[in-house]
Structures are given as structure tokens and as C-alpha cells.
Amino acid sequence: MKKWNKRWTMTLLSLVVCQFAFSRIPVIDDGHQLWLSMLHNQQLAKVQLSLTYDGSSTVSPSKTVEIAINELRRYWRGAPITLEADCGQKQWEQGDEGFTIKRKTDGGLLLKAHGRDVGLLYGAYYLLRLQETGQPINPVEQRPAFGLRLLNHWDNLDGSIERGYAGRSIFWNNSPLSTQAAANSSLFTLHSSLLEEYARANASIGINGTVLNNVNASPRMLATEYLDSVRTIADVLRPYGIRVYLSVNFASPMKVGVEGVNGGKPLATADPLDPQVAAWWKAKANEIYRLVPDFGGFLVKANSEGQPGPGDYKRTHAEGANMLADALAPHKGIVMWRAFVYGYHAGVEDRVMKAVNEFKPLDGKFRSNVIIQIKNGPLDFQPREPYSPLFDQLHQTPMMPELQITQEYLGQSRHLVYLATMWKEFFEQLGVGTAPADSKQTAVANSPLSTLHSPLSAIAGVANIGLDDNWCGHHFSQANWYAFGRLAWDPQLSSRDIAREWLCQTFTDDSHFVNPMTDVMETSREACVDYMMPLGLHHIFKGDHHYGPEPEGNQPNFPDEWKPVWYHKAEAGGIGFNRSSTGTGATAQYREPYRTLYDSPETCPEQLLLWFHHLPWTFLMADGKTLWQSLQDHYQRGVDMVDSYVETWQQMRPYVDVRRFREVDQRLQHQQQNAREWRDHCIQYFRQFAQPLGE
Numbered sequence: 001m002k003k004w005n006k007r008w009t010m011t012l013l014s015l016v017v018c019q020f021a022f023s024r025i026p027v028i029d030d031g032h033q034l035w036l037s038m039l040h041n042q043q044l045a046k047v048q049l050s051l052t053y054d055g056s057s058t059v060s061p062s063k064t065v066e067i068a069i070n071e072l073r074r075y076w077r078g079a080p081i082t083l084e085a086d087c088g089q090k091q092w093e094q095g096d097e098g099f100t101i102k103r104k105t106d107g108g109l110l111l112k113a114h115g116r117d118v119g120l121l122y123g124a125y126y127l128l129r130l131q132e133t134g135q136p137i138n139p140v141e142q143r144p145a146f147g148l149r150l151l152n153h154w155d156n157l158d159g160s161i162e163r164g165y166a167g168r169s170i171f172w173n174n175s176p177l178s179t180q181a182a183a184n185s186s187l188f189t190l191h192s193s194l195l196e197e198y199a200r201a202n203a204s205i206g207i208n209g210t211v212l213n214n215v216n217a218s219p220r221m222l223a224t225e226y227l228d229s230v231r232t233i234a235d236v237l238r239p240y241g242i243r244v245y246l247s248v249n250f251a252s253p254m255k256v257g258v259e260g261v262n263g264g265k266p267l268a269t270a271d272p273l274d275p276q277v278a279a280w281w282k283a284k285a286n287e288i289y290r291l292v293p294d295f296g297g298f299l300v301k302a303n304s305e306g307q308p309g310p311g312d313y314k315r316t317h318a319e320g321a322n323m324l325a326d327a328l329a330p331h332k333g334i335v336m337w338r339a340f341v342y343g344y345h346a347g348v349e350d351r352v353m354k355a356v357n358e359f360k361p362l363d364g365k366f367r368s369n370v371i372i373q374i375k376n377g378p379l380d381f382q383p384r385e386p387y388s389p390l391f392d393q394l395h396q397t398p399m400m401p402e403l404q405i406t407q408e409y410l411g412q413s414r415h416l417v418y419l420a421t422m423w424k425e426f427f428e429q430l431g432v433g434t435a436p437a438d439s440k441q442t443a444v445a446n447s448p449l450s451t452l453h454s455p456l457s458a459i460a461g462v463a464n465i466g467l468d469d470n471w472c473g474h475h476f477s478q479a480n481w482y483a484f485g486r487l488a489w490d491p492q493l494s495s496r497d498i499a500r501e502w503l504c505q506t507f508t509d510d511s512h513f514v515n516p517m518t519d520v521m522e523t524s525r526e527a528c529v530d531y532m533m534p535l536g537l538h539h540i541f542k543g544d545h546h547y548g549p550e551p552e553g554n555q556p557n558f559p560d561e562w563k564p565v566w567y568h569k570a571e572a573g574g575i576g577f578n579r580s581s582t583g584t585g586a587t588a589q590y591r592e593p594y595r596t597l598y599d600s601p602e603t604c605p606e607q608l609l610l611w612f613h614h615l616p617w618t619f620l621m622a623d624g625k626t627l628w629q630s631l632q633d634h635y636q637r638g639v640d641m642v643d644s645y646v647e648t649w650q651q652m653r654p655y656v657d658v659r660r661f662r663e664v665d666q667r668l669q670h671q672q673q674n675a676r677e678w679r680d681h682c683i684q685y686f687r688q689f690a691q692p693l694g695e
């Protein structure tokens with residue numbers, strides 16, 4: 001029996017090997033190559049270089065240009081290319097990161113950087129993307145919509161990642177890098193090459209900055225030995241056009257000493273108006289810039305969820321941010337000050353109104369190198385939220401959206417949920433990417449994000465990256481990293497086109513695979529909303545880990561604003577949170593037409609109905625169904641969609657390597673069970689209020 005088993009296994013194995021031997025599909029792929037699994041040229045492609053510096057042509061290429069050349073030599077299969085850049089001082093340092101591609105009279109291609117050398121790198125990846133996705137190469141001029149396109153890593157110095165679902169941190173592992181290098185140099189070298197792969201992947205989608213640590217920041221991050229690690233990381237990322245930034249703990253001066261202030265000892269206060277505190281931050285900034293001359297700046301979570309901040313000293317966010325901004329200004333660094341603030345004042349204040357209440361009075365009071373970082377929605381990365389009204393309320397302060405790539409509330413790395421459709425919905429509400437195609441304006445021109453007073457323009461995405469073989473846990477979660485970069489570069493791209501691009505590059509360009517899987521990706525976020533919290537329901541997750549359903553959640557030790565029952569307010573009379581003018585008045589924080597639209601249940605989009613309104617179970621929806629019936633139908637629709645994804649994936653077997661097929665399959669089965677659990681649990685819970693009405 002044993003022998004038979006072995007033979008049977010061998011036969012099966014050889015069948016599998018045969019299947020893949022005649023295709024480009026490897027038998028086993030761990031997904032580590034991401035969307036960059038290009039075939040290496042047998043013979044290097046022809047690439048010429050024409051670099052000038054203020055008229056002279058004796059310039060040797062920077063590392064960045066070398067990378068661009070090497071990428072094209074290895075992978076480009078089209079016409080010969082000439083790379084051209086004028087590295088005159090002005091363009092090199094301040095010029096934009098864009099590029100132009102032209103056809104030359106001899107049939108070759110010209111790739112010209114608009115300003116900085118990284119334009120050549122972005123141009124190289126642009127060409128390779130067109131090649132790999134089978135698109136024509138036409139003359140083009142490209143420049144990014146957002147100046148700063150950043151990842152935020154919520155990585156802790158001990159190597160754990162807050163809301164990370166793909167293994168441990170790629171940056172940190174308990175001790176500073178210098179200690180690790182001393183202990184095991186080969187492991188250290190491996191780590192550097194991993195960081196280089198990370199940098200390459202980011203450069204290929206235009207990401208140009210990264211915040212290396214959690215916004216719930218350890219003060220130790222600013223200790224000299226860790227700053228030395230930051231230098232090491234910055235040195236690896238720099239050639240790929242990526243600057244590093246740090247999250248800082250506002251009370252750091254009370255925990256860490258700095259040379260030249262208070263005899264190198266920590267201070268007794270972190271009051272931003274205390275001259276010693278300001279001197280501490282100046283000295284720290286100087287120390288950082290000595291190690292990392294192009295350091296980007298600080299990201300700050302202050303007076304939120306227990307983090308220290310200027311409020312501890314009765315100072316405003318502006319006073320806190322400005323003090324840090326002054327320390328960074330001589331080095332051209334910036335402060336990204338987060339608007340994700342709320343306290344435990346439920347009953348007094350609706351949490352979703354907090355940011356406007358706190359930041360609107362400070363509009364125009366921030367230094368010019370401060371930018372307010374605002375989550376897309378006013379609550380917390382829910383499967384669906386309206387946009388944050390703070391975007392409508394600041395007119396003299398630069399703002400940047402914070403999106404969440406890691407799927408904290410969208411099935412984490414276990415559910416296939418493509419987020420580009422959600423981000424596009426947000427951009428549309430904000431008017432980002434609505435400038436006409438032929439317009440010379442930037443993609444953010446028609447939106448509240450374009451501040452006439454400031455050249456700062458930025459966007460951040462909370463990363464979903466860890467040490468897992470495939471970086472992101474779920475193979476399809478890679479698409480969210482990819483889509484974030486692509487949309488940060490060009491928010492006018494459609495989610496569908498990005499999905500297709502990603503599928504072609506990551507798996508295969510076979511239309512039998514790409515077409516159905518594009519449909520799966522495109523519908524997956526709405527399916528998730530349906531099986532988790534349709535019609536504007538929100539925050540009915542299990543406490544703390546935010547994974548499964550807990551509409552009954554009412555922990556007595558929690559503040560109201562963490563409790564699911566506080567958000568859905570289900571009772572015999574109805575369900576939903578009244579935030580209209582007859583409720584908390586949150587609708588008044590929006591600009592028109594949204595203020596009016598959201599304020600009435602008759603005009604409020606149904607997908608946000610229960611976010612803004614408390615309505616009877618018998619409320620009639622547009623299609624004539626009652627609210628209760630509609631809610632049940634949405635839950636069922638979500639489950640049906642996931643059932644269909646499981647079936648579709650079964651048809652994809654011939655197009656995917658064995659490992660990725662199996663891993664995606666397992667996760668889809670899991671998602672299917674979870675979707676059913678969400679439906680059954682929520683409907684059963686809500687039924688106790690809805691059913692007595694005879695519904």
C-alpha cells in the first residue's frame with residue numbers, strides 16, 4: 001500500500017510538472033517577486049546615456065541612474081533607448097520627478113528626466129510595465145499627482161507590527177542594526193538585500209518615502225543607536241528615490257538624552273513652549289541630519305489613544321507641531337501631524353466630529369512645513385465611511401490623506417479584498433483626479449487638497465508588508481500595495497486598469513485568467529461591505545483585533561466610542577446613528593452638496609444610510625423593500641459573492657502555480673466561512689429588535 005502511495009504521488013507530481021513545463025508558469029512560486037517577475041534578457045538590451053551638467057557632459061551616473069540602466073538592460077525587449085537628463089544643480093535638487101518619452105527619428109526611444117535623476121528610474125519602470133502588460137509605447141509626459149507618496153509602517157522596535165498580518169517587521173528586530181551586524185554579518189547582508197528588494201518594488205510604483213516605525217512610537221526610536229540604524233536603512237533606500245521619515249513620541253525628551261541639552265540627560269517635561277524642550281528637538285534634528293542628510297521629517301500621533309502630546313500641557317496641536325517644525329525647518333524637513341484624535345468623551349461629543357472640532361479653530365496657525373495627515377474617513381478605516389469632513393474645513397493648512405493598505409477592518413490578510421475601488425470612491429468625493437485629461441492642472445487641483453498657500457502635497461498608506469515570503473500574507477493583498485503606489489502617482493487611473501496591470505504582471509496575461517479575476521477584485525470590496533456591515537453600519541467588530549462580528553459588543557470597561565452597540569444603536573424602534581441636523585449634527589461639517597445630501601434619509605446614499613440616520617426597521621428603501629429586508633439581502637449578497645469567488649478560483653488552476661493556487665484557495669475557503677459567520681451572527685442579533693414588528 002505504501003509503495004502504491006509513493007508511486008501514485010510520483011505520477012501525480014510528474015503530471016503537475018508536465019503541465020507547467022510547457023508554460024511560463026513555474027511549478028512553485030512563493031510570490032516574493034511581487035509584480036516584478038520579469039523574464040531576464042539573454043542578451044543585455046541596448047541602453048545609451050546622455051547626462052549633462054550645466055552644458056558639460058562629463059557627468060558620471062548616480063546610483064539611481066545606474067539602477068535605471070540596469071533594469072532596462074536586463075528586462076527591456078523593445079527598441080534601443082537613450083536616457084537623457086540635465087543634472088544641473090537646480091533641476092537635480094528641486095526639479096520634479098517626472099519624465100518624458102519620445103520616439104526618435106531612428107526608431108529608438110528617448111527617455112528624458114524632467115528634473116531629478118529618479119525620473120529616469122520611474123521612466124524605466126513605466127516602460128517595463130507597458131511591456132509586461134502588452135500595452136503600446138506612445139510618446140508621453142508623466143509627473144506624479146502627489147509630491148510625497150509615502151508608506152507608513154506601524155512597525156515596533158521589537159519587530160512586531162501593529163495591525164500587521166504578514167509576519168514580523170522587515171526593519172526592526174529587537175536590537176539596533178549595528179548590534180545585529182556585529183552578531184551575524186551574513187544575516188545582516190541578507191537583511192540589506194531584502195531592503196533593497198523592498199526599495200525596488202516601491203520605486204517601481206513611484207513611492208518616494210517611508211515612515212519606518214509605528215505612530216504609537218517608542219521614544220527609543222530617537223536614541224543614538226537606533227538613529228544609526230535609520231542611517232543604514234536610508235543608505236539602502238536612497239538610490240531608489242526613497243527618503244526615510246520617523247514617527248516620534250511627543251514625550252521623547254523625557255526619556256532620551258541629547259548631547260548639549262541638560263547635560264545629555266532626559267528632561268523633566270515635554271512642554272512645547274519650554275525653551276529646553278525646543279532646544280532638545282533642535283539638537284535631535286541636527287543629530288539626525290548629520291546621519292541622514294536627506295531625512296524627510298516626523299510623523300506625529302499626539303493626544304490620541306493614550307499617546308502624549310501638547311494637550312498634556314494645555315497647548316494646542318499647532319503649538320506642538322510648530323515647535324517640531326522649527327527644529328526641522330533649517331534642514332527642509334516636514335512634520336506630518338495626524339488628525340486622528342479622539343478622547344473618551346462619548347455622550348458629549350460624536351467621535352466622528354472630533355477632528356473638525358479640534359483642528360478647524362487652528363486653520364492657518366501651522367508653520368508652512370506642517371501638513372495635517374487625515375484618515376480617509378472620520379472614524380477609523382471602516383469597510384465604508386463617508387470622507388472625513390476635515391478635508392472641507394481647513395483652507396489655509398496643507399492636508400494629506402492617510403489610507404490604510406493593511407486591511408485591519410477588511411479581513412486582514414485572510415480575505416481577498418481589493419482596496420483600489422474604495423480609494424477611488426474617496427478620491428471622487430474629494431474631487432481628486434477630476435481635472436480634465438487635457439488640463440495642465442495637477443490631479444488634485446479641483447479638490448480641497450490643493451492649498452494655494454502651500455506647495456506641500458502628499459498622501460500616505462499604512463503598509464501591509466512583513467517578513468512573510470510573499471510580503472503581504474495574502475497573495476492578493478500585494479495588489480493593495482501596488483494600487484496605492486499607482487494611485488498616489490495618478491489618481492485618475494481606474495481601479496479596473498490597475499487590477500489588470502497587477503494581475504498580468506503578477507500571474508499571467510492570459511485573458512482567461514485576467515478577465516474573471518479582474519471582476520473578482522473589482523467587486524470584492526463591495527462584497528466585504530455587504531457581508532460585514534452594509535448600508536452604513538460601522539464598527540461592529542470584535543473588540544481589539546477587529547476581525548470577526550460582535551454587534552452585541554458592549555464591554556462595561558470600554559468607553560462608549562469603542563462599543564459596537566453605541567455605533568449601530570439597534571432597538572425596537574430602529575437602527576442607525578442619527579448624525580443629521582436632528583441628531584449630533586455631523587452632517588453640518590460637510591461642504592455642499594454633501595451636507596444637504598447626507599442630512600435627509602430621502603437623499604442620503606443608501607450605502608451610508610445608517611451612518612447618518614436612525615431609521616425604523618420598516619423604512620422603505622428605493623426599491624420598495626423595508627430596511628430590515630434590505631439589510632438581510634445585503635448580507636446574503638456578500639456571501640453569494642464570496643461563494644462565486646471560490647468557484648471562479650477553481651477555474652484558475654491551469655493558470656497559476658501550485659503554491660499560490662493552494663494558498664489563495666485556502667484563504668478563499670476561510671473567507672467563505674467568515675462571510676457566512678458575519679451574515680448569520682449579525683442577522684440573528686438584529687432580528688431580536690426587527691422581528692417583533694412582524695417583519
Ligand code: GCV
Nearest residue numbers: 154162163215216301340380
Ligand atoms: C496605530 C486604530 C488602530 C490602532 C492604530 C490607530 C491609529 O485605532 O486600531 O491600532 O494605532 O488606529 O491610526 O493611530
